[in-house]
Structures are given as structure tokens and as C-alpha cells.
Amino acid sequence: MNHHVQPVIGTASSRIYETLRRDLVGGQFVAGEKLAINALKERYHVGLSPLREALNKLAAYGLLVQENQRGFRVPKLSRSELDDIANMRLELEGMAFERAIQHGDDVWEAELLAAAHRLKRADTTLDKGEEWESLHSQFHRTLVAPCGSVWLLRFIEQLHDQFDRYRRLGPKMPTVRQTLDEQHHELVALALKRDSKAARALMDDHIQKSYQLALKRYQEHA
Amino acid sequence: MNHHVQPVIGTASSRIYETLRRDLVGGQFVAGEKLAINALKERYHVGLSPLREALNKLAAYGLLVQENQRGFRVPKLSRSELDDIANMRLELEGMAFERAIQHGDDVWEAELLAAAHRLKRADTTLDKGEEWESLHSQFHRTLVAPCGSVWLLRFIEQLHDQFDRYRRLGPKMPTVRQTLDEQHHELVALALKRDSKAARALMDDHIQKSYQLALKRYQEHA
């Protein structure tokens, strides 16, 4: 029997930040909702100071809105913002993918194949939980990783989190994702062929289709 | 005599955030420096809690780097990051300016002229202090304001703050800014003519020249 408590990595602040980020992106809060700080304290078993620091970071990141003297709320969702986010993804991820294909080396190629493989394994198990989401994010990160711009990567990451607030509305629908999942492998194939023209076209299509799905989710959402 | 203290707007946290942002962008801290929180507390006459909340926000915004358990430091400067920031400005501000020219209405035209005029007045007084910086930021914000994308505007704002960390290194050199200042009016002229092709070209040139200046500052910086 092991009586050693494993040392719990990071600060309370950084842990609650990551947890809240995950839950905000994953739709655990309703859009527009005012966050009751005391309730969060209990729900996540965390002190007030680290919690407030995390909320402040999330507000600066864009996953919360902060109003002076009246705390934090979950940002509203809107059609126009979804359009904005999707358009920016088209521009920025397209740009980044082209550049990644220019600069990516053989290590990147290996990582791409690995990331795609791990994602496919998760696709077929069909449960599509937080595990799948994580692999999916990682896959898209890998696609653009060697684009050469840390700021571009940063913005893309932020847009993904925002986009996923829409995509992950409502229940899982595995059948609709079929095409999207297939495109992941085609993206890898075109990247390996260094066909940046076709690669970008497919990336555009991929984002468009994701957008259609997110839009449907948003409209059905009530 | 007026004994009423005027009510000091905003929370302590939001005020120290703005102050620190200004000072970080304005070069009041040396790049790479570790921030001594207690020293900041005294320097800015602010309590620990609001100060830490502001530092957390600034870290999420990219004007500080946070290392678990070892506080905050001012990000290092590097040639490659300056190049990255300038390139991203070229892409994003160019895009935004073109869109602004498509969508901007007559109210925008008036605001453009006003912003350019205020900036010119500040140009000629030649003292180029924090006042000029503020008007300069406002002018560039106005140029792209009606681009239709809040995320694009957000990213551009962030890049400007990052860029200015380089541009504002070292002492003021009014003569070098001559060309830049003249371009401001030409940008307005082309915007009013709705000549988005020429406007973008000039914007590109403007950013390039700013980049040359910032690069020189960075290289001379020691």
C-alpha cells in the first residue's frame, strides 16, 4: 500500500485555471451566466485567492468577461461572433498550415503521423469524451506547429478554444463527424506531399465543415 | 476649496493593470527582469491581492511571463520575436485596413480625420511623451476599427503593445519619425479615397519602416 501522496503538480492557481478553461470550452457553464465565486470555491475545492487569479487570467484570455465591481460572467454566444471566429480560423490556420508545410522537417512528419494515428484510435472507440477532445486539439496543433510564428500559434490556439464553445454545444453526434475525421488523414497526406496549395484548400474545407456543424449546434441549442 | 475626493474610477486591480501595461510597453522595466512583488507594492502603492490579479492578467495577455512558484518576469526581447511581431502586424493590420475601407461609413471618415488631426498637433509640439503615444495608438485603432472582426482587432491591439516594447527602447529620436508621421495623413487620404489596394501597400510600407526603426532601437539597445 502506498501512503505517499503524489506531490500534485503546479500551483493551486494554475490547476484551477486549466480546469476552468476545460470546463468553459466544454460547455459546463451556460453562456451569459454570472459566475458565483463562492459556489465555484466549493465546487472545485479551491481557495478564493487562486480562484480569483485564475478567473482574471481567463478574462484576459477571452473565456470570461470581467465587469468592474460585479465579478465575472461567461461570454454570450452569437451568430456573428461564431462567423468571426470561423473566418479568423480560415485566415490564420490556412496561413499557418502553408508555412508549416514550408518549414516542417522529418521530425514533424513523424509527429503528424503519430498524432493522426492516436486521434484515429480515439475516433473508432466512439466515446468521444474529453480524451478525444484533447487528442483532436493536439492534432490540429501539430499540423501548424512549425509555422515559425509563436504569435500566430498563440492566436490560433485562442480561436480554437473560442470555436469549441460553439462546436461542443449540445449532445455528441458521432455520425456527423465522419467526414471531418476522414479529412484529418487527408490533411496529413497532403502535408507529407508538401502540396501546400491543396493542403490549404482542404484545411479551408475542413474549417468550413466544422463551422457548419458548430452553426447547427448553435442554432439547435435553443 | 473642494474637500470632496473624486471617487477614483474602477477597482484597484483594474487600475494597477492599466498602469503596469503602460509601463511595460513604455520600457519602464528591463526585459528579462524578475518582478519583485513587494517592491511593486510599494512603488505603486497598491495591495498584494489587486497587484497579483493584475500580474496574472498581464501574463495571460503576454506582457509578462509567469513561472509556477517563481513569480513573474518581463519577457526577453529577441530579434526573431520582433520579426515575428512585425510580420504578423503586416498580415493582420493589412487585412483589417482593407476590410475597414470596405465597411467604414461616414462616421468613420470623420473619426479618422479627427484622430489624424489630434496626432498631428501632438507631432508638432515635438515632446512625444505618453500623450503622443496614446494618440498614436488611438489613430491606428481608428484606421482598422470598422474591419468587422472583434478578434482581429483584439489580436492587432496585442501585437501593437508587443511591438511598442521594441519601438520604445532607448531615447526619443524625433527626426527619424518624420516619414512615419507624414504617412499617417497619407493613410487617411487613401482610406477616404477607398483605394484599398494603395492603402494596403502604404500600410505595409508604414509597418516596414516602423519595423526598421524598432530593429535599430533593438540593436543599439546594448
Added chain:
DNA sequence: TTATATAAAATAATCGATTTTTTAACCAAC
């Protein structure tokens, strides 16, 4: 009713002190 004022409750923001972790200083062993 509708509006406005006031009091009570709830919540946000901040403070001061404590706990935890890192950094620095020191010393011994190799």
C-alpha cells in the same frame, strides 16, 4: 400602480497574516 428612497442581504474586492516553496549562504567531504 409607479417611482423613489432606505435598509438588509449578498457579493466583490481588498487586506493582513500564514504557509509553502525557492533561493542564498554556509559548511563539510571529496
Added chain:
DNA sequence: GTTGGTTAAAAAATCGATTATTTTATATAA
């Protein structure tokens, strides 16, 4: 002289309680 280990000091993170502000409830007058 360097390495490794121990202790002291400094700094970061967190806690518990206080203060300030907003919100809700209640009362009163137009």
C-alpha cells in the same frame, strides 16, 4: 576548487477575515 547537503532568509502562494459595493427586499410617497 568543486560537489553535495544542511540551514537561514527571501519570496511566492494561499488563507481567513474585513471592507466596500452592488443587489434585493421593503417601505413610503407621488
